[in-house]
Amino acid sequence: MREQFSKIGFVLAMAGSAVGLGNAWKFPTMVGTNGGSVFILLYLILTFLIAFMVFLGELSVGKITQKDAVNAFSDLAKSNKKAWGFAGFFMIGAILIVCFYSVVIGWILKYIYLSFFSLPKNTQEAGALFGNLISSDLISQIICFSIVFIMVFWVVSKGIKSGIEKMNVWMMPALFILLILMLLYSFTFDGFSKAFEFLFRPDFSVLITESKLNIPLILDALGLSFFSLSMGVCVVLTYAASLPENTNVIRSTLSIIFINILVGIMMGLIVFTFVFEYGANASEQGPGLIFVSLMSLFSNLGIVGNILAVAFFIALLFAGLTSAVSMIEPFAFYLINKFGISRKLALVYIGIFVYIMGVFCILGFNKDYSSYFTFFNKNLFDILDYLTSNILMPLSAIVTCIFVGFFVDINKLKNLFVPYMSEVGFNIWFVFIRFICPIVIAIIMINSL
Ligand code: PHE
Numbered sequence: 001m002r003e004q005f006s007k008i009g010f011v012l013a014m015a016g017s018a019v020g021l022g023n024a025w026k027f028p029t030m031v032g033t034n035g036g037s038v039f040i041l042l043y044l045i046l047t048f049l050i051a052f053m054v055f056l057g058e059l060s061v062g063k064i065t066q067k068d069a070v071n072a073f074s075d076l077a078k079s080n081k082k083a084w085g086f087a088g089f090f091m092i093g094a095i096l097i098v099c100f101y102s103v104v105i106g107w108i109l110k111y112i113y114l115s116f117f118s119l120p121k122n123t124q125e126a127g128a129l130f131g132n133l134i135s136s137d138l139i140s141q142i143i144c145f146s147i148v149f150i151m152v153f154w155v156v157s158k159g160i161k162s163g164i165e166k167m168n169v170w171m172m173p174a175l176f177i178l179l180i181l182m183l184l185y186s187f188t189f190d191g192f193s194k195a196f197e198f199l200f201r202p203d204f205s206v207l208i209t210e211s212k213l214n215i216p217l218i219l220d221a222l223g224l225s226f227f228s229l230s231m232g233v234c235v236v237l238t239y240a241a242s243l244p245e246n247t248n249v250i251r252s253t254l255s256i257i258f259i260n261i262l263v264g265i266m267m268g269l270i271v272f273t274f275v276f277e278y279g280a281n282a283s284e285q286g287p288g289l290i291f292v293s294l295m296s297l298f299s300n301l302g303i304v305g306n307i308l309a310v311a312f313f314i315a316l317l318f319a320g321l322t323s324a325v326s327m328i329e330p331f332a333f334y335l336i337n338k339f340g341i342s343r344k345l346a347l348v349y350i351g352i353f354v355y356i357m358g359v360f361c362i363l364g365f366n367k368d369y370s371s372y373f374t375f376f377n378k379n380l381f382d383i384l385d386y387l388t389s390n391i392l393m394p395l396s397a398i399v400t401c402i403f404v405g406f407f408v409d410i411n412k413l414k415n416l417f418v419p420y421m422s423e424v425g426f427n428i429w430f431v432f433i434r435f436i437c438p439i440v441i442a443i444i445m446i447n448s449l
Contacts, residue, residue, distance in 0.1 A: 002066045002160075005242050009165035011252050013326070014230075014239050015259040016168035019175070020323030021104055022228040024316050027264040028271045029289045030224055034217055035206035036198040040265075042221040047257060050440055051225040053432040054397045055236060055253055056417070057404040062240030063249065064412050068334040069234040072241065077407050087403060090396035091234035091330035093388045095350065098327040099357035100381045102152065105320040106144035107133065107291065108313050115309035119299035126296035127288075134365040141362045149358065152324045153351050156332060157344055160242050164325055171318040178315040179266045182308065186270050191277030195269050198276070219444050223389055228260060230326060232393035232400075238330040250420040263319075270312075274298075290316075328354075357384075394445045398438045405434035 005013060031039050065072040070088030077084035110133060120126035133140065155163045186192050207214055226232055243249070271289065274297040294312070298305035328350060335346035357380075364373035364380040373380045404413070410430075418426050 002241050004244050005160060005165055005239070007244055007247055007252075009161070009169065010239065010243050010247065011255050011259075012168040012172045013164055013322075014236070014252070014256045016172050016322030017230045017235055017239065017326030018228060018256055018260040018323075019172075019263045019319050020228075020230075021101065021316065021320050022224070022323075023260065023264040024267050024319055025104075025290055026224055027228065028268045030220055031199065031268055032272070032275075032289060034220065035203060037200050037202045038204060038206050039217065039221060040199060040268075041202055042218060043225055044261065046218075046222045047225040047229070047261070049432075050222060050437050051229050051231060052253065052257060053429055053437050054226075054401060054441075055229055055231055055257075056249070056429065057400050057433050057437075058231060058234075058236040059240040059243075059249060059253065060404060060408075060413055060416055061400070062237035063243050064416060066241045068241070068337045069237050069330055070334055071337060072237060073403065076409075076412070077403070078409060079407070084403065084407065087396075087399050088234060088334070090232060090392060090399070091238070091334065093233035093392040093396065094235055094327040095331050095354065096357075096384050096392075097233065097388050098152070098324050099354050100361045100384045101320070101327070102148045102324055102354070102358050103141070103145055103361045103381065105148045105317065105324060106141055108316050108320060109144040109147060110140055111291065111295070112310055112313040112317065115298070115306055115313060117306075119305055119309060120296050121299050123292060123296045126292045129295070130288075130291045135367045138362065138366055142359065145358050145362060146355075148321070148324070149351070149355055151321060152328065153347050155321075155325050156328045157347055159343060160329075164329065167325065168322050171322055175263075175315050175318045178311050178318075179263065179270070182270050182311060182315070183266055185308065186273035189273050189277045191273040191275070192269070194276040195272035198272055199265065199268050215447055219447055222441070222444050223394070226393045226397060227389050228264065229257065230323065232396035233327070233388070234330040234396075235326045238333055239326065241333075248420050249416065391445075394441050398441050398445075401433050401438040401441075405430070405438075 061072050061076055062069075065075045067075055068088070069091045070085045073087040074081040074085035114129075120129050155167050157163065158166070186195075206217065230236060243252075271294055275289075275293055278297045278300055295309065298309040298312075301308060328347070331350055332343060332346045335341060335349065336343055339346075360373055361379075361381045361384070363369040370379060375383060378386065413430075414426060417429065421429065
């Protein structure tokens with residue numbers, strides 16, 4: 001019997017997985033580069049029309065079977081059981097993500113340390129600091145990555161209840177308190193109203209470019225909604241395998257989505273308040289918005305800036321760690337079941353791979369070694385990011401839709417969902433899962449190639 005979460009433990013752990021660097025870094029950055037509110041509107045629409053539906057599909061596979069991803073797919077398949085089991089190997093995507101994701105959490109750790117002492121005075125200094133960290137400071141990066149690595153694997157080694165659930169039960173509320181305090185503080189700045197306007201007053205002109213619908217904008221919004229809900233790499237499936245009986249799956253899913261959106265918007269308000277207050281660039285790319293723009297703004301506030309920077313990076317650390325933990329569990333759970341090995345041994349195998357790949361990602365940024373880790377003009381970090389977000393996740397979402405829509409006994413799905421969404425709701429969801437979601441995602445994938 002699979003170890004189970006408590007009801008609130010599941011919502012917190014799944015929200016902990018969803019809320020992560022995606023909300024803190026990808027969300028504000030993409031909103032910034034894509035003109036603000038319209039992007040948020042698109043993100044919201046796609047989250048509810050597509051991501052929500054697919055999320056329920058993935059959840060159903062785990063909840064009904066209570067097995068690891070490979071066994072769950074093969075158990076639930078009406079026919080070709082063995083072949084369907086391969087769909088479970090999308091969980092490897094989560095292992096690939098954790099390799100580069102932990103490197104970013106390592107940078108965050110370094111920035112917590114830095115923020116205690118001195119903050120860069122302007123954007124140039126902040127840019128140089130960040131550039132120097134990733135291009136030549138191997139020692140710091142490896143130390144910070146190693147600390148993150150040990151924390152993450154230690155928590156997963158404790159299992160679902162006393163590791164993952166326990167971590168989320170205190171880190172998620174702590175994250176919320178930190179965010180609320182920072183939000184209240186940003187409220188006292190003039191920049192807040194500009195940030196609010198930027199995020200909530202739609203300017204529909206960005207939707208149309210050269211009198212054509214801006215498709216790339218729509219693609220970005222969908223990709224972000226998958227990544228930020230941790231979908232397509234069997235995390236939802238694996239956590240759902242530990243869902244307690246009689247959980248209202250619809251209410252839980254909506255709570256998770258609500259928390260995820262709320263944190264994204266809170267992060268956006270905080271980041272853009274400071275960006276507008278001190279006139280930095282709202283459309284800064286990549287890690288620049290957080291590690292460069294925001295970092296240089298804090299120094300305007302003197303000692304309060306140091307406190308704020310420490311609080312901000314601790315919040316990011318919590319958000320990142322609770323997500324990283326969720327990426328390892330699917331594969332660990334599979335190895336334990338498949339080979340009958342202990343949790344510790346499974347983690348040793350996974351750990352060796354993640355550690356080596358993580359160090360390779362770090363070397364990929366280093367000025368002396370990057371040439372060895374650069375392929376097709378992209379470094380290893382970017383390759384893993386692209387491969388997982390743009391290829392594996394959407395592909396897995398399509399496979400899940402087809403599987404749930406056509407190869408699972410419909411009565412099993414009805415038993416799970418009808419009590420919480422009524423017969424009519426179920427039929428609507430089923431049309432989405434069978435036709436609308438896979439077709440929309442396929443169009444998006446083809447366009448993004
Ligand atoms: N949802 C996490 C975030 O927003 C990332 C993640 C992706 C977590 C896939 C688990 C699996 O940062």
